Amino acid sequence: MPIDMSTWTGRTDPEDGELGLRWHQVVQPADQANEEGIMLLGFACDEGVSRNKGRTGAYQAPQAIRKTLANLAWHHQEPIYDGGDICCNDGNLELAQYRLGEDVCRALRQRHKVIVFGGGHEVAWGTFQGIGNYLLQKQQAGATEGTDAEAPPSRPAPRVGIINFDAHFDLRNPPAGQQSNMGSSGTPFHQAARFCQLQNWPFRYACLGLSRTSNTQALYDKADRLGVLYKDDTELTHQHLEQTLNELQAFIDQCDHLYLTIDLDVFPAAVAPGVSAPAARGVPFDIVEQLLEPILAAKNQAGESKILVADLAEYNPRFDIDNHTARLAARLAWTIARAIR
Numbered sequence: 363m364p365i366d367m368s369t370w371t372g373r374t375d376p377e378d379g380e381l382g383l384r385w386h387q388v389v390q391p392a393d394q395a396n397e398e399g400i401m402l403l404g405f406a407c408d409e410g411v412s413r414n415k416g417r418t419g420a421y422q423a424p425q426a427i428r429k430t431l432a433n434l435a436w437h438h439q440e441p442i443y444d445g446g447d448i449c450c451n452d453g454n455l456e457l458a459q460y461r462l463g464e465d466v467c468r469a470l471r472q473r474h475k476v477i478v479f480g481g482g483h484e485v486a487w488g489t490f491q492g493i494g495n496y497l498l499q500k501q502q503a504g505a506t507e508g509t510d511a512e513a514p515p516s517r518p519a520p521r522v523g524i525i526n527f528d529a530h531f532d533l534r535n536p537p538a539g540q541q542s543n544m545g546s547s548g549t550p551f552h553q554a555a556r557f558c559q560l561q562n563w564p565f566r567y568a569c570l571g572l573s574r575t576s577n578t579q580a581l582y583d584k585a586d587r588l589g590v591l592y593k594d595d596t597e598l599t600h601q602h603l604e605q606t607l608n609e610l611q612a613f614i615d616q617c618d619h620l621y622l623t624i625d626l627d628v629f630p631a632a633v634a635p636g637v638s639a640p641a642a643r644g645v646p647f648d649i650v651e652q653l654l655e656p657i658l659a660a661k662n663q664a665g666e667s668k669i670l671v672a673d674l675a676e677y678n679p680r681f682d683i684d685n686h687t688a689r690l691a692a693r694l695a696w697t698i699a700r701a702i703r
Contacts, residue, residue: 365391365392365393365444365445365446366446367389367444369425369428369429369432370385370386370389370428370444371432372385372386372432372433373433374387383435383436384432384433384434384435384436385431385432385433385435385436385442385696386432388436388438388442389402389432389442389443389444390441390442390443390444391443391444391446392443392444392445392446394443395441395472395474397440397441398440398472398473398474399441399443399474399475399703400440400442400443400474400475400477400699400702400703401443401445401469401472401475401476401477402428402442402443402445402476402477402478402479403446403448403462403465403466403476403477403478403479404424404425404428404446404447404478404479404481405424405447405448405450405458405462405478405479405480405481405485405673406421406422406423406424406425406448406449406481407448407449407450407455407458407480407481407482407484407485408420408421408450408482409450409453409454409455409458410455410481410482410483410484410485410545410546410547410548411482411483411484411546411547411638411676413455413545413546413547414482414534414547416547416639417638417678417681418638418678418680419638419679419680419681420480420638420675420676420678421449421450421481422679422680423479423480423481423677423678423679423691424447424479424480424481425447426677426679426682426688427479427677427691427692427695428479429688430685430688430689430691430692431692431695431696434692434693434696437700438699438700439703440703442699443474445465445469448461448462448465448488455484455544455545455546456543456544456545459484459485459487459491459545461488462478462485462488462489462491462492463488463489463490463491463494463495464492464495465492466478466491466492466493466496466671467492467495467496467499469492470493470496470670470671471496475667475669475670475702475703476489476492476670476671476672477671477672477673477674477695477698477699478671478672478673479673479674479677479691479695480673480674480675480676480677481675482547482638482675482676483528483532483547483548483550483623483625483675483676484545484546484549485675486551486554486623486673486675487545487549487550487554489621489623489671489673490524490550490553490554490557490621491557492671493522493619493621493670493671494522494554494557496670497520497522497619498561501520504517519561519562519563519564520563520618520619521563521564521566521617521618521619522558522563522617522618522619522620522621523566523567523568523613523614523616523617523619523620523621523668524554524566524567524568524620524621524623525568525570525610525613525614525620525621525622525657526551526567526568526569526570526623526624526625527570527571527624527625527628527645527650527653528569528570528571528572528624528625528627528628529571529572529573529576529595529625529627529628529639529641529644530548530572530573530625530627530639531551531569531577531581531582531584531590531592532547532548532549532551532552532625533549533551533552533555533584533585533588533590534546534548534549534552535549535552536549536552547638547675547676551567551569554567555567565588565589566613566616566617567585567588567590567591568590568591568592568613569585569590569591569592570592570593570598570606570610570628570645570653571593571594571595571598571628571644571645571650572592572593572594572595573594573595573641573643574596575642576639591609591613593606595628595641595643595644595645596643598645598649598653599649600649603649603652603653606653607652607653607656610653610656610657611656614657614660614668617660617668618662618668619662619668619669619670620660620668620669620670621669621670621672622657622669622671622672622698623672623674624650624672624674624675624694625676626674626676626690626691627639627640627641627644627676628641628645628650629641629645629646629647629650629690630643630644630645630646631644633646633647633686633687633690634686634687634690635681635682635683635686635687636677636678636679636680636681636682636686636687637676637677637678637681638676638678639676640681647690651697654697654698658698658701658702659701667702667703669701669702672698672702674691674694674695677691
């Protein structure tokens with residue numbers, strides 16, 4: 363199916379030549395990808411939020427984020443491609459997540475970095491499936507190396523660090539009974555933990571910006587059992603910033619790869635009104651920006667960004683005011699893209 367590039371429009375400044383470019387003049391459809399770059403994917407979905415009893419509207423988010431991003435100035439180096447949207451129109455969230463995972467895995471195999479625009483935070487389980495399957499394929503490829511005369515070298519389990527800026531843990535257990543396999547926007551990191559358990563991988567999860575009023579004690583207890591690094595919104599202040607940065611850096615250093623996911627409801631409602639669950643308090647943008655610095659700067663031994671995939675979740679255009687939240691999402695995507703390539 364051809365990729366709809368009609369959203370990528372905006373101002374042009376031909377008098378400034380190559381130095382006057384904006385995103386809409388540079389982004390290419392994925393079917394024209396002939397060198398490594400950044401792959402943008404959309405996950406148009408409200409089903410997870412609906413199942414989690416939240417207010418819907420995030421389905422329209424991927425196109426709204428593209429539209430705002432399109433007019434931003436181009437200060438990047440490597441090519442950026444648009445891989446189109448996975449759309450969940452029939453309530454079959456599990457199939458949509460599987461398809462997103464396939465697209466993420468394919469893009470990683472093609473040596474792209476990936477940025478995904480959700481959708482509700484159920485996008486995270488689709489994204490993590492893609493990362494997990496990509497790393498499993500790398501493990502299996504490594505296991506077939508070697509000759510008949512020597513055993514192939516054993517590969518240690520990959521250490522994938524999930525860093526989630528979010529007012530919620532999203533560690534809920536799926537419902538019991540016949541629907542136990544049905545997730546929601548509240549379950550993605552429970553599902554990721556289960557994936558890691560089945561593969562004998564360590565589960566490394568950091569959740570920053572929690573609203574204690576929005577997470578039950580059961581979720582805090584579960585996070586403690588799983589060894590989650592977490593910080594409440596009340597802890598993410600300038601006073602405690604140095605300590606948080608030190609703990610975050612230690613977490614990053616223990617990871618081979620990073621998956622960065624930002625739920626826009628981590629920001630105050632005045633900054634991000636267009637989300638499924640607005641935050642009464644939230645975390646100021648400048649604090650989040652400083653916490654992002656070591657994440658975006660993290661490099662592996664080959665000198666490449668540790669981040670494999672980043673996604674943005676829970677933008678809800680239906681409740682946005684004067685595109686405040688769209689501009690925030692686009693600014694975050696712009697910043698992440700510039701850092702990982």
